[in-house]
Amino acid sequence: MKNSSEIAEKWLQGARQSADWVGVRFIREKTSSRTVRNDLPERNQSFIDEGAMVEVMADGHLGYAATADLSAEGLQRAFERALRTTRAAARHKAFAFSPAVRPKAAGHYRSPRRLPLDQASLAEITDVLTAATAAMKISGRIVNRSANAMLVSTESRFLSSNGSDVRQDFDMVLLNIMATAVDGRETQTRSSGGLNSLGNQIGAEIFNRDDFRRDGERLGREAEELLRADNCPEERTDVIIMPDQMMLQIHESIGHPLELDRILGDERNYAGWSFVKPEDFGNLRYGSALMNVTFDPGRHGQLASYAFDDSGHAATREFLIKDGLLLRGLGSLESQERAGLPGVANFRSSSWNRAPIDRMANINLEPGAFTLEEMIASVEKGVLMTSNRSWSIDDERNKFQFGCEHARLIEDGRLTKTLKNPNYRGLTVDFWNRLTAVGSADLVGTYGTAYCGKGEPNQAIRVGHASPPCLFRGVEIFGGAS
Amino acid sequence: MNRAGFMTWLKDHFQRLSDDLLSGLPAGEDVVLNLEAEDSLFLRFNANRVRQNTEVEQIVLSLRLQKDGRSTQISRTLSGRFERDRDLGLALLREAREEIRALPADPHLVPLKNHGTSNAEFPGQLPEAAALVESVAATAAGSDLAGIFASGAVVSANRNSRGQNHWFASESFSLDYSLYDGRKAAKGLHAGPRWSEVEWKSNLDRTREQLLVLRRPVVAVKPGRYRSYLAPAAVSEILFTLSWGALSASAWKQGQSPFRKFADGEKTFSPKLHLRENFGLGLAPAFNGFGEVAPTVVNLIEGGERRELLTSSRSAKEFGLSSNAAGDGEAPRSPEILPGRLEEKNALKELGTGLYLSNLHYLNWSDPASARLTGMTRYACCWVENGEIVGPIKDLRFDESLYDAFGPKLIDLTTHAEIDPDVMTYGARQLGGRRVPGMLIDDWTFTL
Numbered sequence: 065m066k067n068s069s070e071i072a073e074k075w076l077q078g079a080r081q082s083a084d085w086v087g088v089r090f091i092r093e094k095t096s097s098r099t100v101r102n103d104l105p106e107r108n109q110s111f112i113d114e115g116a117m118v119e120v121m122a123d124g125h126l127g128y129a130a131t132a133d134l135s136a137e138g139l140q141r142a143f144e145r146a147l148r149t150t151r152a153a154a155r156h157k158a159f160a161f162s163p164a165v166r167p168k169a170a171g172h173y174r175s176p177r178r179l180p181l182d183q184a185s186l187a188e189i190t191d192v193l194t195a196a197t198a199a200m201k202i203s204g205r206i207v208n209r210s211a212n213a214m215l216v217s218t219e220s221r222f223l224s225s226n227g228s229d230v231r232q233d234f235d236m237v238l239l240n241i242m243a244t245a246v247d248g249r250e251t252q253t254r255s256s257g258g259l260n261s262l263g264n265q266i267g268a269e270i271f272n273r274d275d276f277r278r279d280g281e282r283l284g285r286e287a288e289e290l291l292r293a294d295n296c297p298e299e300r301t302d303v304i305i306m307p308d309q310m311m312l313q314i315h316e317s318i319g320h321p322l323e324l325d326r327i328l329g330d331e332r333n334y335a336g337w338s339f340v341k342p343e344d345f346g347n348l349r350y351g352s353a354l355m356n357v358t359f360d361p362g363r364h365g366q367l368a369s370y371a372f373d374d375s376g377h378a379a380t381r382e383f384l385i386k387d388g389l390l391l392r393g394l395g396s397l398e399s400q401e402r403a404g405l406p407g408v409a410n411f412r413s414s415s416w417n418r419a420p421i422d423r424m425a426n427i428n429l430e431p432g433a434f435t436l437e438e439m440i441a442s443v444e445k446g447v448l449m450t451s452n453r454s455w456s457i458d459d460e461r462n463k464f465q466f467g468c469e470h471a472r473l474i475e476d477g478r479l480t481k482t483l484k485n486p487n488y489r490g491l492t493v494d495f496w497n498r499l500t501a502v503g504s505a506d507l508v509g510t511y512g513t514a515y516c517g518k519g520e521p522n523q524a525i526r527v528g529h530a531s532p533p534c535l536f537r538g539v540e541i542f543g544g545a546s
Numbered sequence: 547m548n549r550a551g552f553m554t555w556l557k558d559h560f561q562r563l564s565d566d567l568l569s570g571l572p573a574g575e576d577v578v579l580n581l582e583a584e585d586s587l588f589l590r591f592n593a594n595r596v597r598q599n600t601e602v603e604q605i606v607l608s609l610r611l612q613k614d615g616r617s618t619q620i621s622r623t624l625s626g627r628f629e630r631d632r633d634l635g636l637a638l639l640r641e642a643r644e645e646i647r648a649l650p651a652d653p654h655l656v657p658l659k660n661h662g663t664s665n666a667e668f669p670g671q672l673p674e675a676a677a678l679v680e681s682v683a684a685t686a687a688g689s690d691l692a693g694i695f696a697s698g699a700v701v702s703a704n705r706n707s708r709g710q711n712h713w714f715a716s717e718s719f720s721l722d723y724s725l726y727d728g729r730k731a732a733k734g735l736h737a738g739p740r741w742s743e744v745e746w747k748s749n750l751d752r753t754r755e756q757l758l759v760l761r762r763p764v765v766a767v768k769p770g771r772y773r774s775y776l777a778p779a780a781v782s783e784i785l786f787t788l789s790w791g792a793l794s795a796s797a798w799k800q801g802q803s804p805f806r807k808f809a810d811g812e813k814t815f816s817p818k819l820h821l822r823e824n825f826g827l828g829l830a831p832a833f834n835g836f837g838e839v840a841p842t843v844v845n846l847i848e849g850g851e852r853r854e855l856l857t858s859s860r861s862a863k864e865f866g867l868s869s870n871a872a873g874d875g876e877a878p879r880s881p882e883i884l885p886g887r888l889e890e891k892n893a894l895k896e897l898g899t900g901l902y903l904s905n906l907h908y909l910n911w912s913d914p915a916s917a918r919l920t921g922m923t924r925y926a927c928c929w930v931e932n933g934e935i936v937g938p939i940k941d942l943r944f945d946e947s948l949y950d951a952f953g954p955k956l957i958d959l960t961t962h963a964e965i966d967p968d969v970m971t972y973g974a975r976q977l978g979g980r981r982v983p984g985m986l987i988d989d990w991t992f993t994l
């Protein structure tokens with residue numbers, strides 16, 4: 065990485081003569097995926113993804129060419145290719161951008177961590193994951209026990225002809241730990257934090273054997289318990305949603321519809337449009353007065369914490385929704401110029417081989433004042449749902465249906481029996497206006513996923529979501545086939 | 547890289563590189579190499595204007611080492627320069643040896659064998675990027691078009707230390723787009739090996755005609771049960787969701803299959819339903835990441851009854867099954883649903899009164915135990931009365947068990963089946979696709 069950026073600095077001096085603006089973004093990312101199943105090594109895979117994206121601006125249009133040949137000749141070839149196509153495309157450009165969409169940026173970011181990620185050896189990781197699967201084996205009904213850790217180390221550097229120089233280095237760990245129980249015709253799975261939802265910026269300190277063993281034992285027990293549970297009833301009732309499902313609710317029904325590139329129509333052919341219109345900012349009562357949502361890339365250790373986005377825009381915390389009122393969209397400098405609306409530093413690419421687009425980063429629901437006990441006590445009849453397992457929403461982000469792994473019935477202000485196959489559905493703005501209580505700061509759970517899919521060409525990106533448990537009144541819930 | 551020479555150059559590069567990596571292995575070490583590469587142009591359109599143009603040249607080499615009953619796989623991007631790439635390849639081998647030393651034994655590991663040699667190349671005719679921008683945008687002038695044009699070479703190759711050597715390379719383009727009239731939209735897809743402006747224009751004209759129908763007033767349709775005709779693109783969307791474990795032997799054995807009751811023999815589908823893998827479609831290589839070659843046809847569902855589940859050699863070893871050379875995730879790679887007896891031109895007449903669904907969106911299992919699937923309608927979906935389109939609907943959510951929809955509720959499938967090429971580009975342009983007919987289904991359940 066160091067070597068190639070020296071080459072690039074020299075190469076940039078020449079390239080800047082031929083285009084209005086030139087930038088280059090180097091990425092070297094190592095992802096190691098370690099899986100143990102039924103106490104045996106199932107899969108060990110690593111991927112070193114290393115390359116550079118050359119960006120050029122010509123006639124107000126920005127275009128891109130990616131190469132993994134990081135020699136001066138390789139960069140020059142990518143640059144010439146980008147310039148040729150960008151000039152041709154500029155005759156049909158979607159918008160004439162000003163140079164302000166690529167501000168001069170300089171700085172450095174590094175993920176918070178106590179121990180560097182490479183200090184966790186493969187033998188240690190395998191041992192810790194095996195401790196989790198072994199602990200799940202509480203009976204012969206637990207037919208499948210798996211634990212996966214994905215370790216990601218990213219080094220990135222961004223240089224540009226207007227003097228930008230940004231270095232950002234990330235260490236991340238994502239976990240997928242799950243137990244499946246079978247008894248006759250019934251099958252139930254319990255996972256840690258729901259499907260693909262447990263991820264943070266953290267170092268090797270995460271691999272604590274006792275934590276993994278305890279988690280494994282709990283998942284085994286809860287999977288067994290679900291085998292004997294009643295189906296979630298079908299009715300309109302009060303629902304408390306725990307942080308590992310709030311994450312998905314925030315992601316699908318706040319994050320995506322607020323992306324300005326969706327509102328501007330870029331995503332209409334793939335991820336979809338949005339029910340939110342430009343005139344809704346400053347006017348739409350998105351939810352009840354208890355609803356406060358932030359774009360917060362500065363929050364410590366979340367999956368999408370960073371200091372600059374891929375355009376060099378310095379990242380700051382902003383309220384998207386305050387006291388229930390929609391204020392701001394998720395739009396990069398480019399989208400802000402196009403829409404004439406305020407935005408955030410969210411121009412992000414999945415790797416060196418994709419152009420940046422408007423993305424979520426950390427989108428968080430700010431805590432309120434309630435304890436979990438107070439929320440439960442305020443419910444005469446309802447359910448408490450935990451851990452996402454199914455998600456679907458329409459292309460304007462309005463009609464959603466989500467399913468969880470586990471639920472508890474609430475009767476007369478007390479948690480009673482366990483329920484299986486809990487699902488709920490609703491309409492986005494109606495649903496958020498049913499928000500009646502928001503848990504306090506000590507109840508906030510921090511989750512994240514590596515698989516937010518969007519963009520043409522497609523990109524899967526990492527996002528973080530922190531939320532306390534929340535209470536919603538009068539939600540349509542239902543179960544599975546009995 | 548020079549676009550015209552990419553496939554030829556890469557073949558030579560890979561053969562030399564793999565010769566060097568595979569030749570010096572000591573006894574007891576086995577290696578399988580996979581190469582995935584592309585030289586791609588992406589043009590992203592919004593309102594018939596270019597939002598972003600991106601060109602990507604990438605080559606990824608994966609090295610899997612098997613030794614002492616253990617295995618590990620390390621992949622990385624290559625530079626395209628021979629000396630550098632040979633050093634990178636040797637570094638992968640060194641790292642893999644280190645990892646093997648740290649791992650416990652893997653009882654389900656399948657020893658590598660020579661699974662033969664194959665060579666398939668499908669050259670195309672693709673104009674330069676600058677010419678394509680003009681060709682796409684000028685033809686669509688006056689339409690509000692959003693979408694993605696992708697083109698170039700995609701390569702998948704495999705060699706191992708036992709002598710097997712597979713090469714699959716194809717040049718193609720796809721223009722995955724939709725046209726808008728206010729909030730209403732119709733979907734189009736134009737794909738093939740050779741770009742022709744004339745064919746593009748006729749494809750576009752068909753989509754424009756569909757959009758015209760959507761100008762009629764919106765018909766309010768309440769949640770309920772409706773007889774529904776699913777056009778091939780909508781059926782393709784459902785078939786795609788079967789990639790997530792439904793047809794996988796290991797998912798079944800691990801309690802993760804939404805088709806568990808079908809696999810157990812407790813449930814069947816309609817006798818009209820036939821589903822198979824068919825590599826004869828030529829959309830994807832028949833070899834998997836181990837270089838094992840799948841039979842040209844693998845019957846999965848025949849007359850609604852269970853035939854084979856997709857089974858990798860690893861699953862076969864673990865669960866005592868026989869392998870059909872499925873890939874690592876045991877997802878279908880080239881599936882097709884066989885046609886039925888409904889003439890496409892009679893589809894609306896046979897539908898009578900109900901819903902015409904051009905596309906579906908965002909499908910997910912809502913109750914895996916009963917194979918219940920939820921999702922949304924999207925694009926040109928209309929209310930039909932007495933065989934005539936009345937007007938477009940507002941999108942509806944369905945929630946329905948496939949044991950019902952593809953079971954007693956399945957009235958018929960169309961005589962014509964269409965190829966729906968895979969246009970996914972996560973990480974890289976994908977190979978593959980599906981062949982599907984339309985389907986007429988009674989009492990399809992809509993909930994929201």
Ligand SMILES: [Zn+2]
Nearest residue numbers: 315515516517
């Ligand atoms: Zn997403």
